Amino acid sequence: MEILKEAYKVWKNPQTAQEPPQFMGEFYPPCDQVTFIHDDLKTLGFPPGDYTVRIPGEVRERYALPKWQTVRVGE
Amino acid sequence: MNVLGSFASEAQAWGISMGDRFELETLCRPSLKPLEKFSDEDHADFKFRSHVAEVLVFGGLSGKAARYLDCARKGIVLRCQGDEQHEFLSPMYCDLRFCPRCAPRRFARLYAKHSSVLDHIHRNPIRGFRLRGITLTSRNTGQLTTEQIKKFNKDVKKTLRLLMKGVKGWGAIWVNEVGFNNTNLHTHVLIYCPYIGKEKLKAIWRKVSGHVVAGIRQSQLFGPKALLYMLKYVSKPPSDDPEMVGRLEVAFHGTRRVHALGLFYDFAGGDEDNLQSEWKNCPLCADGLAILASKRGKPYCVCNSCGIQLFFRGKTGISRLLHMVRREILIPGKADGTDYGIALFDRLQHLKSQKEELEGKRGLIFRDSDVENAIEIVDSEIETVQGELAKTARTKQREPNK
Numbered sequence: 001m002e003i004l005k006e007a008y009k010v011w012k013n014p015q016t017a018q019e020p021p022q023f024m025g026e027f028y029p030p031c032d033q034v035t036f037i038h039d040d041l042k043t044l045g046f047p048p049g050d051y052t053v054r055i056p057g058e059v060r061e062r063y064a065l066p067k068w069q070t071v072r073v074g075e
Numbered sequence: 076m077n078v079l080g081s082f083a084s085e086a087q088a089w090g091i092s093m094g095d096r097f098e099l100e101t102l103c104r105p106s107l108k109p110l111e112k113f114s115d116e117d118h119a120d121f122k123f124r125s126h127v128a129e130v131l132v133f134g135g136l137s138g139k140a141a142r143y144l145d146c147a148r149k150g151i152v153l154r155c156q157g158d159e160q161h162e163f164l165s166p167m168y169c170d171l172r173f174c175p176r177c178a179p180r181r182f183a184r185l186y187a188k189h190s191s192v193l194d195h196i197h198r199n200p201i202r203g204f205r206l207r208g209i210t211l212t213s214r215n216t217g218q219l220t221t222e223q224i225k226k227f228n229k230d231v232k233k234t235l236r237l238l239m240k241g242v243k244g245w246g247a248i249w250v251n252e253v254g255f256n257n258t259n260l261h262t263h264v265l266i267y268c269p270y271i272g273k274e275k276l277k278a279i280w281r282k283v284s285g286h287v288v289a290g291i292r293q294s295q296l297f298g299p300k301a302l303l304y305m306l307k308y309v310s311k312p313p314s315d316d317p318e319m320v321g322r323l324e325v326a327f328h329g330t331r332r333v334h335a336l337g338l339f340y341d342f343a344g345g346d347e348d349n350l351q352s353e354w355k356n357c358p359l360c361a362d363g364l365a366i367l368a369s370k371r372g373k374p375y376c377v378c379n380s381c382g383i384q385l386f387f388r389g390k391t392g393i394s395r396l397l398h399m400v401r402r403e404i405l406i407p408g409k410a411d412g413t414d415y416g417i418a419l420f421d422r423l424q425h426l427k428s429q430k431e432e433l434e435g436k437r438g439l440i441f442r443d444s445d446v447e448n449a450i451e452i453v454d455s456e457i458e459t460v461q462g463e464l465a466k467t468a469r470t471k472q473r474e475p476n477k
Contacts, residue, residue, distance in 0.1 A: 052103045
């Protein structure tokens with residue numbers, strides 16, 4: 001993937017109303033993909049659960065993608 | 076830390092905007108229900124609103140246009156401060172007069188604001204006075220402008236004042252109305268007054284405004300129902316044509332649609348929604364008491380079951396009463412009721428917040444003796460109320476053994 005001004009940001013969805021979303025860090029999808037799929041997150045070592053990904057503005061504009069993406073990582 | 080503060084620091088730490096932080100909050104919560112899908116009805120509503128918004132923008136009201144378009148489409152998430160931290164979505168409304176969603180809400184607020192005066196009239200009738208309905212109509216020019224509406228309302232006011240010259244205790248409320256899908260501006264007046272001849276009314280209306288059509292009839296309804304009947308015009312949609320709705324909203328911009336005079340004027344004081352007009356309790360039976368206005372506009376309370384009447388006199392006394400009601404520091408004098416316990420607890424909470432407020436005024440290095448004295452007084456009051464609360468609780472516990 002080419003160098004972007006901002007990276008993809010990933011949060012783990014909270015399980016309860018009290019806890020905030022957990023920021024997992026900044027990542028890029030592998031092999032020139034423009035969005036993450038569940039296997040990508042699994043490869044990155046993320047535990048099972050739901051994740052919310054914020055797609056960078058440049059990618060969104062170029063590929064007409066929504067700002068947010070939800071990915072579920074299974075067992 | 077409050078929610079906004081924590082959101083701001085998180086947004087900064089994660090390198091995203093505050094707006095994105097809020098979006099993330101709604102997206103990542105599994106407890107929040109997904110939004111409903113857009114139905115055909117929603118599409119039709121959106122099309123109608125878009126058309127109205129265009130007319131509003133053309134009329135120079137772009138802010139109102141955005142509000143009208145987004146009415147109940149956006150909202151804010153409210154979170155309760157309890158352990159469970161329940162979350163609720165509160166829609167944001169446009170609150171415009173001719174919005175089909177907000178007009179009934181405005182109607183409810185107006186009804187709450189003005190119904191207390193009708194109660195007052197019902198309880199304190201004046202000999203020869205009745206509730207009457209007047210309709211005053213202007214010539215339909217095919218156009219409706221703000222100036223035209225303002226002049227019309229001035230004429231209505233002048234006419235009513237001329238009609239009631241020398242009469243005491245009268246009051247009126249009127250609503251501007253237009254015909255369905257046309258610009259026939261007229262008004263419905265609910266007036267509490269002695270007999271008025273139809274010819275006299277017509278003559279004065281013609282002299283003041285130049286218009287000829289006016290009618291009067293005695294209201295068949297009594298008390299707040301008469302008001303309900305008249306204010307229904309506020310909740311009724313005046314048109315099903317978006318162009319017309321937009322033009323009406325532009326014409327009524329900066330003018331009131333509902334006006335009050337005499338007894339009806341400012342009856343609820345600064346409390347527009349009439350929310351604070353219920354006093355806590357009767358000192359004898361702990362029944363809820365409403366603050367009523369006497370013929371001279373002075374506040375008083377009546378407990379019908381105990382026969383107690385409380386009068387508040389003098390500018391200082393009345394302003395102190397209003398101040399105490401607004402700050403909720405009135406407590407009933409009953410010494411063994413549940414309500415009394417709750418009232419004491421309320422008082423305790425209030426005193427604690429007052430103490431915190433005073434402590435905030437303490438200087439870091441130099442102490443102000445006045446503030447220190449005030450804190451001491453509040454402290455001793457807290458102790459007294461705590462003692463009273465404990466005493467009431469003990470009395471209440473012993474009651475079943477009697």
